[in-house]
Structure formats: C-alpha cells, structure tokens
Amino acid sequence: MIFSKDSWREIFDTIKKNKLRTFLSGFTVAMGIFIFIILFGFGNGLQNSFAKYFTDDKVNTIRIYPSSTSLPYKGYTANRTIEFTNQDLVEIKEHFKAQVKDIVVRNTRYFQIKYKEKSNNYQVRAVSPGHKEAEMTIIMHGRYLNEGDITNRKKYAVIGRLIAQDLFKGKNPIGQYIFGSNHSWRVVGVFQDEGGDREERTLYVPYTAMQEIEKNNDKIEQIIVVYNPEMDYAASVQLEKKLEDFIKKKKFISPEDNRGVYISNTGEQLENSKNFDWLLQIVVSFIGIGTLIAGIIGISNIMVFVVKERTKEIGIRKAIGATPKSIISMILHESIFITTISGYTGLIFAMIVLKLIGNNLEEKYFISNPYIDTGDAIWATVILIFFGALAGYLPARKAAKIKPIIALRDK
Amino acid sequence: MGENSLHVLKGIDLKINEGELVAIMGSSGSGKSTLLNIIGMLDNYDSGSYDLDGIPIKDLNETKAAKYRNKFLGFVFQSFNLINYKTAIENVALPLYYQGIGSKERQEIAHEYLKKVGLAKWAEHLPSELSGGQKQRVAIARALASQPKVLLADEPTGALDSQTSEEVMSLIKKINDEGKTILVVTHEHEIANMCNRIITLKDGVIITDINTQE
Incomplete structure (x- = not known):
C-alpha cells in the first residue's frame, strides 16, 4: 500500500485539487527554510567580516609607539616627548635578537600621489622589509622592498592593488x-x-628614503616586533613587559609612568577576538535554532488545520471502507511530499539569494560573503520535514480514530 | 440474505431477508439512526448479536470494521457526503480504490454505475456543479459500486424537494427490484409507503412492523 503507484496517484490527485491548502503548507515550509538559511548565512557573514577586520594580521606582533611622559624622572620634567631613532632600533634589535624574528619600522604619512593627470590622497607607510610579514602583505606583481633599498635609500614604492586600479587603469x-x-x-x-x-x-x-626627504632625520614613529609564532600568549606578555622595561630604562621614563611609550600586543587582540568570535557563534546558533523552531511551529499549525479541515472527508473515506492505517498513510505521504518539495525549493532559493548578496552588504551592514554549509542546510531541511511529518501524524492519528458517524454528523 | 437478528437499545428482534426494501420510521430519539449505525458498523452494541450474511459482527476493530463496511455495505446519507474536490466519477470509484481494484477497472465500473443512475454525462463534474438530486444519485452510485450486500440510506430524501425525492426513491426501488437489500431510515410517510416493509420505532422498541404488500 505504502509504495503503490495507485496510492501515489491518489495523493497527487488530492494535492493537485487542493491548491490553496498545498500552497499554504508548502509556503510555510519554504518560508521557514528560506528565513533560516538567510539568517544563518547572515550570521556567518557577520563572522566572516569579523574575521576579516579583526584578525587581519594573524602574525603575532608587539607594536610600540612613543608618546610623551606624564611623570618627571631622573631630572627630566614631565610632558617630555619621546622619540625613537635609528640608533634605538639597532639597540633593541641587538638586545632582543634571541627572542624575536624581526623588528620592523613603520612611519605613516598621508600625501597626494600623482601619475600623469590622475592623482589622489593615499596613506604612505615608510617601512623596513620585514613589514611585509608583519602585515601579511601579498605581492601580486613585481617585488617588495628589500634591504638594499633601505641601505641605498631608494625612492621605490610598492603600491596597493586599488592604487594601481585608481591611477593606472x-x-x-x-x-x-x-x-x-x-x-x-x-x-x-x-x-x-x-x-x-x-x-x-x-x-x-x-x-x-622617507627620512632623507624629510630633512635627513633619523626618527622612527612605530616599532613593530614580530615574535616567533610558537610563542604562546603568556610568553608574549612577558616579552611585552621586557620590551617596555628596556625602552623605559633606555629613554629615562619612570617605571610608574603609564605614558611615554605605548605597547600593544596583537596576541592579546587575537585572544579577545577569539572570545568575541565564540560569542558570535552562539548568537548565530541561537538565531538558527530559533527560526527552525518557529518554522516547526508554523508547519504544525498548518497540519493541524489541514487535518481539521479534512475531518469530514476522512469520515466519508472511512464509511466507504478506508482503514485507519490508510488514512494516516495518506496524510503522512501528502505532508512529507509537500514539505520535501517546498523545503528544498526554499533551500535552493535561499542559497541563490545568499550567493547573489555576496559581498554587497559588507560596507553598510558588516556582512561579508554570507553562506551556509550545504550539509547544515540539508540537515535543517530534513529536521523541518521530520517535524512536519510528526506534526501531521499526530492529528492524522486522531482523525483516523474518529468514528465516521461523528465525522459525518451534520452541523 | 441470511439471518439478521439484533438486540438494540431496549431489545429489538429483527430479521431482514435478502431483497427486502425496509423503511425504518420513528420520531427523533426513537433510536432509528442508532439502529442504522449499528447495522452499518459505524457504531458498536453492548449486548445481543448481529449477523450479516451469516457472519457475526461483534467486537470489530477499526480496520476490520472498515473492511467489512467496504465489502458488505453501501451508505447513502442525507447530506450526500461526496468529496467535494473529486468529480462524480472519482467519487463513485473511491470505494473500489479501497478494495484495491486497479485504476482502469475502477474507472470502468464507476462509469457503469453512473450510467445506471442516469448521470453518465455528468461523470467529470464536481459535486458543486450538480443539483441535490444528482448528488444523491452519485452517492447511490458510489454506494452500489462496491457491490454491497446491503444499501443503508439515512434520510436519503431529507435534503430534497418532493419531486426529486420521488425520483430518488424510484431509483432506490429500481435497485431493490434488481435484488438489492435496502434499509431506508426516514420520518416521511410518503417515503416509507414506497417500501415493502415499514418498521416503526419508539423509545428504542419496535412498535409496528407492517408488510405493505400483504
């Protein structure tokens, strides 16, 4: 009975002739899955953006910025401006060479860059070659700066992809x-x-080269220490402390002074972002489970309504010889068929919408490349179909038990 | 048709022979519908016995009752009870579907019975496109399609005007003339007078049992 061609024909016939009912239950399922996948996808997109913006430089670095002191120390007054020089760099390198991979310079400027008649304002970073690894810069064409460029003060530039696009077309x-x-x-x-x-x-x-054109000075604004990736977070905090002590001693800054030199450890940021990422994951899962539950409730409602509406028909069928089993099987087949078809329609539609959205929401809504694992999506659909069937089964069983005489009673 | 004796409500002893056309009369509350429901296996009884064509009908589970109904009984209701989204011919074919008859054969049998009730031309119409009399004729065709032993009609003319009622009754009579046993529950004397036997119930007991042909 269950797989007979004839019972399927009977089911298709019923589906075909009850378009509104079919549409209502199908639409609920499709909508449930659609919303689930879109929201889940957006959640993933949010995580993508987060990963992109906050965990950009995955190399572990400690950044050191000089500032002005707030306490007098060893004969120096407060509010003294601290500056790093090329000599400081050499000394820090020498002192910490065993513990760090590289020590990098970054001086940041903004100025207008012109090529032929096109021009624009850009950020210019005057750096040493190790900066490539610290910032995870990827060379597309040509090469990065090298030690020779530094020694010979070459007026060379490595430009970003978008600058090449803007100026060179x-x-x-x-x-x-x-x-x-x-x-x-x-x-x-x-x-x-x-x-x-x-x-x-x-x-x-x-x-x-930048120092040379700026009146041949030897100032360094920011020192980036790249430490070994094997170094764990606790060890990096120790290194951070040692660096601070060394610089404070060298520059005569009071050990109690909170200012004078700022040090930030990307290891710490990474640790914080991991926690935030985890929080996002929970929010996304919560949204997903919530929508799925809402979808299940929606389908259950429709199924209860459908069976209620069919009580009289069920009574008629029983009076002319339908067994309770055949009634249940009819309703289940119908509901599973409708939920499967519409579930996968909603699924495919939602996947297409996510694909179309792509990176369009990145700028305004901080959602980049929203996606859902095909496996997750299919699981969600299967769950919805299962609960749709269950939601159909319970009232169907009840309906199948009704005495035909009651179902047929004229009201 | 064999022995048909049963005790209903306050004790009813009744035997209906094969080929009879019996009217069951009584005011509401007299127990006539309960009697019909028990005969139709739509309801259970507590004590006594009910034999249909020599088969004791007692303590049936739902599945068995459904099979017996399908095999032995055809129902005609006051409100027709056609499935409104199925055409006339599909309604007639439905009991055959539950008998496990193939789709092509179902179609042929259903068509034959529609022809018998004079509605062959209306086969592809939905119940909503038919008049009350036509609907009842479709219902009769459906009740006959499974070739039941007994046709049970609960106020078959209750929703019809007097002329249509007469038409439906003459159809029922015609079917009876072909040898089918038919029970008609009614409260209308004109309808009852068209039957061969009139049983009148009052407060759960038979007060009269008249053979109109004698």
Whole structure:
C-alpha cells in the first residue's frame, strides 16, 4: 500500500485539487527554510567580516609607539616627548635578537600621489622589509622592498592593488614613476591585503628614503616586533613587559609612568577576538535554532488545520471502507511530499539569494560573503520535514480514530 | 440474505431477508439512526448479536470494521457526503480504490454505475456543479459500486424537494427490484409507503412492523 503507484496517484490527485491548502503548507515550509538559511548565512557573514577586520594580521606582533611622559624622572620634567631613532632600533634589535624574528619600522604619512593627470590622497607607510610579514602583505606583481633599498635609500614604492586600479587603469604600473611629496617614486611592486580596501589603498616606501626627504632625520614613529609564532600568549606578555622595561630604562621614563611609550600586543587582540568570535557563534546558533523552531511551529499549525479541515472527508473515506492505517498513510505521504518539495525549493532559493548578496552588504551592514554549509542546510531541511511529518501524524492519528458517524454528523 | 437478528437499545428482534426494501420510521430519539449505525458498523452494541450474511459482527476493530463496511455495505446519507474536490466519477470509484481494484477497472465500473443512475454525462463534474438530486444519485452510485450486500440510506430524501425525492426513491426501488437489500431510515410517510416493509420505532422498541404488500 505504502509504495503503490495507485496510492501515489491518489495523493497527487488530492494535492493537485487542493491548491490553496498545498500552497499554504508548502509556503510555510519554504518560508521557514528560506528565513533560516538567510539568517544563518547572515550570521556567518557577520563572522566572516569579523574575521576579516579583526584578525587581519594573524602574525603575532608587539607594536610600540612613543608618546610623551606624564611623570618627571631622573631630572627630566614631565610632558617630555619621546622619540625613537635609528640608533634605538639597532639597540633593541641587538638586545632582543634571541627572542624575536624581526623588528620592523613603520612611519605613516598621508600625501597626494600623482601619475600623469590622475592623482589622489593615499596613506604612505615608510617601512623596513620585514613589514611585509608583519602585515601579511601579498605581492601580486613585481617585488617588495628589500634591504638594499633601505641601505641605498631608494625612492621605490610598492603600491596597493586599488592604487594601481585608481591611477593606472589596467596598465602595468611596474617601472612607472609616480609623484608625491615633491619626489618621484619608481613603482617596483603591487600588493594585495586581506585587511580590506583601506589597506589596499596604501603605498610602502623605504623608511630611509622617507627620512632623507624629510630633512635627513633619523626618527622612527612605530616599532613593530614580530615574535616567533610558537610563542604562546603568556610568553608574549612577558616579552611585552621586557620590551617596555628596556625602552623605559633606555629613554629615562619612570617605571610608574603609564605614558611615554605605548605597547600593544596583537596576541592579546587575537585572544579577545577569539572570545568575541565564540560569542558570535552562539548568537548565530541561537538565531538558527530559533527560526527552525518557529518554522516547526508554523508547519504544525498548518497540519493541524489541514487535518481539521479534512475531518469530514476522512469520515466519508472511512464509511466507504478506508482503514485507519490508510488514512494516516495518506496524510503522512501528502505532508512529507509537500514539505520535501517546498523545503528544498526554499533551500535552493535561499542559497541563490545568499550567493547573489555576496559581498554587497559588507560596507553598510558588516556582512561579508554570507553562506551556509550545504550539509547544515540539508540537515535543517530534513529536521523541518521530520517535524512536519510528526506534526501531521499526530492529528492524522486522531482523525483516523474518529468514528465516521461523528465525522459525518451534520452541523 | 441470511439471518439478521439484533438486540438494540431496549431489545429489538429483527430479521431482514435478502431483497427486502425496509423503511425504518420513528420520531427523533426513537433510536432509528442508532439502529442504522449499528447495522452499518459505524457504531458498536453492548449486548445481543448481529449477523450479516451469516457472519457475526461483534467486537470489530477499526480496520476490520472498515473492511467489512467496504465489502458488505453501501451508505447513502442525507447530506450526500461526496468529496467535494473529486468529480462524480472519482467519487463513485473511491470505494473500489479501497478494495484495491486497479485504476482502469475502477474507472470502468464507476462509469457503469453512473450510467445506471442516469448521470453518465455528468461523470467529470464536481459535486458543486450538480443539483441535490444528482448528488444523491452519485452517492447511490458510489454506494452500489462496491457491490454491497446491503444499501443503508439515512434520510436519503431529507435534503430534497418532493419531486426529486420521488425520483430518488424510484431509483432506490429500481435497485431493490434488481435484488438489492435496502434499509431506508426516514420520518416521511410518503417515503416509507414506497417500501415493502415499514418498521416503526419508539423509545428504542419496535412498535409496528407492517408488510405493505400483504
């Protein structure tokens, strides 16, 4: 009986001839799955954005910024401005060479860059070659800056992908000269960065070349210490402390002074982002389970209504010889058939919508590349179908037990 | 048809022979519908016995009752009880579906019975497109399609005007003439007078049992 062609024909016939009912239950299921997948996808998109913006530089670094002191110390007055020089860099390198991979310079400027008649304002980072690893810069064309460029104070520039797009319009920028801060810079490379558009609208130049054009000074604004990735968070905090002590001693800053030098450890940020990521995961799961439950309740409602509406028909069928089993089987087949078809319709539709949304919501809503695992989506659909069937089974069983005489009673 | 004796309500002893056309009369509350429901296996009885074509009908579970109903009984109701989204021919074919008869054969049998009630041309119409008399004729065709031993009609003309009632009754009579046993529950004397035997119930007991042909 269950798989007979004839009973399927009877079911299709019923489905076909009760379009509104079929549409209502199908729509509820499709909508439930659709909303579930869209919300779940958005949740994942939120996590993607988070991962993209906050865990950009996955290399462990400690960033050191000089500032001004707030306490007098060893004959120096408060409010003294601390500055790093090339000599400081050499000394820090020497002192910590056993514990760190590299020590990198970054001086940040903003100025107008011109190529032929096109021009724009960009962030210019005057750096040492190790900056490539600290920032996880990816070279697309040409090369990054090297030690030779630093030593020879070469006016070379490595430009972001979007600068190449803005100024060169598809032309190969390598070997071309761009103009900025009253000097010409030869483009030696183009890079991309997963940190987003802002990162890709940045130029890298040798810090020594920048120092030279700025009245030949030897100032360094920011020192980035790249430590070994094997070093755990606790060890990195110790290293951070040692660096602070060393610099404070060297620059005559009071050990009690909260200012004078700022140190930030990306290891710590990474630790915080892990917690936030975990929180997001919980929120996303909560949303997902919530929508699924709402969907199940929706289907149950429809199924109860459908069976109620069919009470009289069930009575008629029983009077002319339908067994309770055949009644239950009819209703179950119908509900499973409808929920499966509409469930997968909603599923496919939602997947297409997520695909179409892609990165369009990134700027405004902080949602990038919303997606759902196909496995998760199918599981959700199966769960909905199962509960849809269960929701149909309970009232169907009740209906099948009704005496035909009661079901047929004229009201 | 064999012995049909049963004790209902306050003690009813009744035997209906094969080929009879029996009217069961009585005011509401007299027990006539309960009697019909017990005969139709739509309701259970506490004591006594009910034999249908020599088969004792007692303590049936739902599945068994459904099978017996399908095999032995055809129902005609006051409110027709057609499935409103199925066409006339599909309604007639439905009992055959539950008998496990193939779709093509069902179609042929159903068509034959529709022809018998004079509605062959209306086979593809939905109940909503038929008049009351036509609907009742479809219901009669459906009740006959499974070739039951007994046709049970509960106020078959209750919802029809007097002319249509007469038409439906003459159809019932015609079927009876072909040898089918038929029980008609009614409260209308004109309808009852068209039957061969009139049983009148009052307060759960038979007060008169008249053979109109004698």
